Amino acid sequence: MYKTKLFVVSAPSGAGKTSLCNKLISKYKDRLKYSISYTTREPRIGEVDGQDYFFIDEKKFKKMINNEEFLEWAVVHGNYYGTSKKLIEEYLSSGYDVILDIDPQGARQIKAKYSDAVFIFIVAPSMKELKNRLVNRRTETIENINIRMKNALEEIKFYKMYDYLIVNKYLNIAFEELNAIYLSEHLKTKDIENIEELIDMEV
Structure with a gap:
């Protein structure tokens, strides 16, 4: 009865998607897995290879592209x-x-391959708040923050490509919304092929 699903979450840097995703995974650790991405960027302080990302060099990454991995x-x-x-x-x-x-670049590629995937976009309540969060993270230079802010303005334009939009003003409320989306996606009748698997039909 249980149909597994792919949940695609995107957000500008600093919007809080990582914190929200981690909370959801912690709540449903017996049925929900986080897809660890490969990246060529350097690890930030506290990040662990194989846990936060698979950190590889550009040569290996391009080889994986050529192998269609x-x-x-x-x-x-x-x-x-x-x-x-x-x-x-x-x-x-x-x-x-x-x-x-x-x-959003990656999300667009997923959308073309997984028609049943669920797409969720997360934003901060304002661009000023987004910048404050990036500054308070103390992991980026001013130059990098400016680049991320510029990219954020572009990424937000793609929100209509997603099924759901969450405005992360307060983390607890945003998490309730994310949790509601996750639960509701498993209650859709189109994913239930046989109701007898759910209820006892004997009178």
Whole structure:
């Protein structure tokens, strides 16, 4: 009865998508997996290879592109990011939902391949708040923050490509909305082939 699903979450840097995704995975750790992306960027302080990202060099990344190992890939902020096709297929076939934290470039590629995927876009309540969050993270230079702000203005234009929009003003409320989306997506009648698997039909 349980149909596994792919949840694609995008947001400008600083909108809070990573915190929200982590909370959802923690709540449903027995049925929801996080897709760890490959990237050529340098690890930030505290990031662990194989846990936050698979950190590889550009030569290896391009080799994986040529071998068609990515479900999607894109260049973001000057670095390569990609989603392993094999990893996603293994999770879904093993009975797990999968959540992808990717940018609109990658989301567009997924949309062309997975018609049943669920697309969620997360934004901060204002551009000023977004910039404040990036500054307070203390992980970016002023130059990088300005680049991310410029990219954020472009990424927001693609919100109509997504099924849901969450404005992350307060983390607890935004998480309730994300959780509601996750639960409701498993209650759709189109995904239930046999109601007798759900209820006892004996009178």
